[in-house]
Amino acid sequence: KKKLQSARVEQQRLIAIQARAAYQSGRQEYLKLLLNQQNPEKFARTLTYYDYLSKARLEQLRSFNETLRQLAGVEKDIDLQQAQLLAQKSSLDDQKAQLDTVRQERQVALAKLNQDYKARDQKLQSRQQDQADLTKVLKTIEETLARQAREAEEARQKALLAQQEAEKRQREQEALAKNRAKDDSDVAPRRPIKAPGAMVSSAGQSYGGAFEQARGKLPWPVDGRLLARFGESRGDDERTKWDGVLISAAAGSQVRAVHGGRVVFADWLRGAGLLVILDHGNGYLSLYGHNQSLLKEAGDVVKAGEAISTVGNSGGGQDTPALYFAIRQQGRPSDPAQWCRTQG
Numbered sequence: 620k621k622k623l624q625s626a627r628v629e630q631q632r633l634i635a636i637q638a639r640a641a642y643q644s645g646r647q648e649y650l651k652l653l654l655n656q657q658n659p660e661k662f663a664r665t666l667t668y669y670d671y672l673s674k675a676r677l678e679q680l681r682s683f684n685e686t687l688r689q690l691a692g693v694e695k696d697i698d699l700q701q702a703q704l705l706a707q708k709s710s711l712d713d714q715k716a717q718l719d720t721v722r723q724e725r726q727v728a729l730a731k732l733n734q735d736y737k738a739r740d741q742k743l744q745s746r747q748q749d750q751a752d753l754t755k756v757l758k759t760i761e762e763t764l765a766r767q768a769r770e771a772e773e774a775r776q777k778a779l780l781a782q783q784e785a786e787k788r789q790r791e792q793e794a795l796a797k798n799r800a801k802d803d804s805d806v807a808p809r810r811p812i813k814a815p816g817a818m819v820s821s822a823g824q825s826y827g828g829a830f831e832q833a834r835g836k837l838p839w840p841v842d843g844r845l846l847a848r849f850g851e852s853r854g855d856d857e858r859t860k861w862d863g864v865l866i867s868a869a870a871g872s873q874v875r876a877v878h879g880g881r882v883v884f885a886d887w888l889r890g891a892g893l894l895v896i897l898d899h900g901n902g903y904l905s906l907y908g909h910n911q912s913l914l915k916e917a918g919d920v921v922k923a924g925e926a927i928s929t930v931g932n933s934g935g936g937q938d939t940p941a942l943y944f945a946i947r948q949q950g951r952p953s954d955p956a957q958w959c960r961t962q963g
Contacts, residue, residue: 623686623689623690623693624690626686630679630682630683630686631683633679634676634679634680634683759904759950760883760884760896760904762950770859777858777859782855816844816845816846816847816848816867817844817845818842818843818844818845819839819841819842819843819844819845819866819959820838820839820842821838821839821840821841821842821875821924822838822842823838823960824838825837825838825878825922825923825924826878826923827879827923829900829901830878830880830899830900830901830903831901831903833878833958834957834958835957835958835959835960835961836958836960837877837878837958837959837960838875838877838924838959838960839866839877839944839959839960840866840874840875840876840877840905840907840942840944841866841868841872841873841874841875841930841942841944842868842872843866843867843868843869843872843930843941843942844866844867845864845865845866845867846865846866846867846937846941847861847864847865848861848864848956849861849862849863849864849952849954849955849956850954862945862952863906863943863944863945863946863952863955864943864944864945864955864956865937865941865942865943865944866941866942866944867939867940867941868930868940868941868942869930869940870911870929870930870931870932870940871911871929871930871931872929872930872940873914873926873928873929873930874895874907874910874926874927874928874929874930874942875924875925875926875927876897876905876921876922876923876924876925876927877905877923877958877959878897878899878905878923879899879920879921879922879923880897880898880899880900880905880920880921881897881898881918881919881920881921882895882896882897882898882915882916882917882918882919882920882921882927883896883897883898883904883917884896884917885913885915885916885917885919886913886917887933887934888908888934889934890934890935891906891908891909891934891943892908892909892910892931892932892933892934892935893908893909893910893911893912893913893928893931893933893934894906894907894908894910894934895907895908895910895913895915895927895928897921897927902947902948902949902950903946903947903948904946904947905944905945905946905947906943906944906945906946906947907927907928907942907943907944908934908942908943908944908945909930909931909932909933909934909937909940909941909942909943910928910929910930910931910933910942911928911929911930911931911932911933911940912928912929912931913927913928914926914927914928914929915927915928930942946958
């Protein structure tokens with residue numbers, strides 16, 4: 620465009636010069652030359668010169684008109700290109716605005732993802748800590764139950780030997796009794812019949828304080844009658860003792876937590892049947908065995924008085940439905956009667 624504009628300016632300048640010269644000479648110059656005819660040769664040259672000038676002027680005018688036409692075409696193309704550029708600029712501005720919006724949305728989404736990841740990490744750490752605590756508690760429980768199983772097996776073996784000895788002595792006594800038919804005083808006396816146990820009740824207000832301060836304030840886990848007390852002999856063997864109590868109750872009766880805590884075990888265990896173990900903190904555990912069904916799972920948090928299982932006779936050991944109830948303090952058995960309210 621600049622080149623065409625420069626050519627147009629130069630052509631305008633030349634045309635202006637020629638137009639000014641023609642104006643100054645006037646239109647009569649050609650007639651004067653024709654009428655004077657002073658010198659034919661000079662007159663011919665002059666005519667040739669005028670023809671040349673006329674052709675040059677026409678060529679310049681044609682070139683000038685062509686320059687104007689090209690310049691107009693170039694300006695039209697420029698205007699079209701500028702319109703296209705403006706349209707492209709508008710489209711690019713719209714795209715930029717959309718990209719800015721998408722970028723902001725992504726930043727918001729990224730911030731939310733970072734927050735979610737942080738929350739998940741915290742939750743994972745909390746679960747890992749809970750798992751570690753549970754593993755520690757279960758280790759204590761497993762060690763205690765393994766010790767009890769060993770003691771029970773030893774007691775069973777001892778009871779078997781004692782039974783064999785007793786049968787041997789009985790045979791000897793029967794033989795001796797035949798020889799002493801006249802003296803009935805040699806017959807061994809019968810074991811006195813054991814008196815029925817006391818009734819216990821789960822009724823009454825629950826205790827909301829710390830477990831270590833709950834001695835004598837806890838309700839019993841179920842309504843029923845004590846079949847075996849803490850420290851009594853298990854069966855006929857005096858060397859095997861109860862490390863909890865056995866409470867006779869109707870099958871299907873609800874067993875309630877004596878104190879608030881968290882379920883650390885709820886599954887089948889040999890010798891105890893369906894067993895629930897609650898962790899009350901500071902090393903205190905309560906055990907509920909021989910259940911018919913379990914109402915809670917490991918990890919559940921229960922309140923005092925909340926139902927956790929139903930009475931049954933799973934795991935063997937007794938023919939009638941009864942609940943095995945025990946309390947552990949730092950892994951050591953503790954008499955439940957010292958913790959639960961005395962029945963008047």
